[in-house]
Amino acid sequence: xxxxxxxxxxxxxxxxxxxxxxxxxxxxxxxxxxxxxxxxxxxxxxxxxxxxxxxxxxxxxxxxxxxxxxxxxxxxxxxxxxxxxxxxxxxxxxxxxxxxxxxxxxxxxxxxxxxxxxxxxxxxxxxxxxxxxxxxxxxxxxxxxxxxxxxxxxxxxxxxxxxxxxxxxxxxxxxxxxxxxxxxxxxxxxxxxxxxxxxxxxxxxxxxxxxxxxxxxxxxxxxxxxxxxxxxxxxxxxxxxxxxxxxxxxxxxxxxxxxxxxxxxxxxxxxxxxxxxxxxxxxxxxxxxxxxxxxxxxxxxxxxxxxxxxxxxxxxxxxxxxxxxxxxxxxxxxxxxxxxxxxxxxxxxxxxxxxxxxxxxxxxxxxxxxxxxxxxxxxxxxxxxxxxxxxxxxxxxxxxxxxxxxxxxxxxxxxxxxxxxxxxxxxxxxxxxxx
RNA sequence: GGAGGGAUGACAGAGCGGCCGAAUGUACCGGUCUUGAAAACCGGCGUGGGCUUGCCCACCGUGGGUUCAAAUCCCACUCCCUCCGCCA
Numbered sequence: 275x276x277x278x279x280x281x282x283x284x285x286x287x288x289x290x291x292x293x294x295x296x297x298x299x300x301x302x303x304x305x306x307x308x309x310x311x312x313x314x315x316x317x318x319x320x321x322x323x324x325x326x327x328x329x330x331x332x333x334x335x336x337x338x339x340x341x342x343x344x345x346x347x348x349x350x351x352x353x354x355x356x357x358x359x360x361x362x363x364x365x366x367x368x369x370x371x372x373x374x375x376x377x378x379x380x381x382x383x384x385x386x387x388x389x390x391x392x393x394x395x396x397x398x399x400x401x402x403x404x405x406x407x408x409x410x411x412x413x414x415x416x417x418x419x420x421x422x423x424x425x426x427x428x429x430x431x432x433x434x435x436x437x438x439x440x441x442x443x444x445x446x447x448x449x450x451x452x453x454x455x456x457x458x459x460x461x462x463x464x465x466x467x468x469x470x471x472x473x474x475x476x477x478x479x480x481x482x483x484x485x486x487x488x489x490x491x492x493x494x495x496x497x498x499x500x501x502x503x504x505x506x507x508x509x510x511x512x513x514x515x516x517x518x519x520x521x522x523x524x525x526x527x528x529x530x531x532x533x534x535x536x537x538x539x540x541x542x543x544x545x546x547x548x549x550x551x552x553x554x555x556x557x558x559x560x561x562x563x564x565x566x567x568x569x570x571x572x573x574x575x576x577x578x579x580x581x582x583x584x585x586x587x588x589x590x591x592x593x594x595x596x597x598x599x600x601x602x603x604x605x606x607x608x609x610x611x612x613x614x615x616x617x618x619x620x621x622x623x624x625x626x627x628x629x630x631x632x633x634x635x636x637x638x639x640x641x642x643x644x645x646x647x648x649x650x651x652x653x654x655x656x657x658x659x660x661x662x663x664x665x666x667x668x669x670x671x672x673x674x675x676x677x678x679x680x681x682x683x684x685x686x687x688x689x690x691x692x693x694x695x696x697x698x699x700x701x702x703x704x705x706x707x708x709x
Numbered sequence: 710g711g712a713g714g715g716a717u718g719a720c721a722g723a724g725c726g727g728c729c730g731a732a733u734g735u736a737c738c739g740g741u742c743u744u745g746a747a748a749a750c751c752g753g754c755g756u757g758g759g760c761u762u763g764c765c766c767a768c769c770g771u772g773g774g775u776u777c778a779a780a781u782c783c784c785a786c787u788c789c790c791u792c793c794g795c796c797a
Contacts, residue, residue: 313760317760323767326778330776333777333778334726334727334777335727349778350777351777352777
């Protein structure tokens with residue numbers, strides 16, 4: 275949620291900033307107007323309430339002095355005012371609710387550092403990395419044996435069974451099997467082990483209350499993109515960011531505790547409602563995938579370093595896995611609702627010949643903290659909203675695809691990076707007839 | 710799922726429907742005393758909002774209701790504890 279006080283003081287600034295991400299000025303103006311109306315109503319309602327309270331006190335005093343005539347008279351007067359007060363309060367709440375609804379729909383103010391642009395075509399490529407780049411090797415050329423899509427490789431090796439997934443849950447719910455399932459498990463263990471020295475491992479629930487979803491900014495705006503369990507008022511989490519952001523909801527944290535760094539691997543559920551019919555094959559876009567998330571609550575001063583740390587960890591994993599990737603600075607128009615600044619990592623997957631987004635490292639400033647009401651107490655006793663940052667490290671379905679395509683050998687087997695061997699029973703090889 | 714008990718400030722724990730935003734204790738902060746510390750004593754000590762910055766308003770698990778007036782009375786719900794049942 276953006277800062278209402280800032281909107282009040284610098285409406286032009288907010289209007290200009292949000293215009294960078296395509297929010298029309300009239301929407302911002304409407305919020306400002308609601309705020310003005312709400313405050314006027316609030317003052318009137320509070321004035322009346324103060325009057326009622328004052329009269330009630332006099333009623334009590336008159337009663338004590340046995341002056342029942344005065345007491346009844348005052349009570350009658352207070353009752354009449356009470357009716358007015360109820361109406362005023364009702365109007366205040368109605369406008370207040372409308373204001374809150376509008377405010378929750380407004381996206382975050384983009385960081386000045388986020389490049390201009392309207393959509394993903396305007397994102398700025400910052401750099402690329404590939405194996406051997408530091409030694410002066412050119413961007414890799416991929417052999418014919420690597421130009422095979424992962425869904426074909428998966429079928430050939432018996433490690434991915436998309437048809438079984440369809441049978442169980444419908445399209446875009448993949449089923450991994452054998453060495454393929456083990457590879458997926460290895461990736462999660464590998465990444466979590468790397469982060470544990472600095473990030474506390476969390477295993478959160480896979481479902482969240484509506485309130486929890488609102489805190490991160492996923493609701494009310496993106497309801498269509500999420501799975502709902504209506505009977506129980508729950509939503510399937512689209513990312514571990516959701517539970518992690520709400521872990522300290524409503525709390526005032528000691529400044530000395532910050533930054534609080536957390537990591538969690540969870541299943542992530544996405545309806546992909548806006549992408550129906552796109553990327554339906556294989557693992558490019560699926561309704562359920564595993565992802566390790568890195569997350570931090572921090573002070574504004576710590577946020578930049580925390581953001582950089584998450585980015586370098588995500589890149590570190592990609593480098594350890596020897597995957598070619600590029601780094602994108604998302605333009606203002608392509609930022610997620612809650613983010614002020616986002617760096618995406620896209621891995622190159624030679625079989626499908628595409629760059630696949632496998633990490634999104636975001637700095638939310640106090641946007642989510644404001645919604646989730648997570649604050650910290652500064653050394654001088656004041657309270658302030660924390661900053662939240664997070665990033666994937668990494669999203670495994672697409673990594674699985676890129677690995678399988680990149681490391682396919684001429685004989686059809688897979689020779690995966692050695693770093694995974696300890697997590698795969700000592701061997702990083704998946705043979706054509708792997709057991 | 711059934712029966713009972715509970716939910717008040719960082720914590721513990723009071724609170725006849727009417728100066729209760731809330732006693733008291735602990736913790737914490739400042740001060741006096743002390744060579745220093747402890748003890749003792751004095752003072753301070755929740756969060757948010759509005760505007761004429763001094764005042765006003767809201768918040769005692771959540772949401773309704775009764776009343777001139779609700780932490781206090783009524784209803785529903787949630788969570789926690791104990792016991793029973795069921796279950797991985």
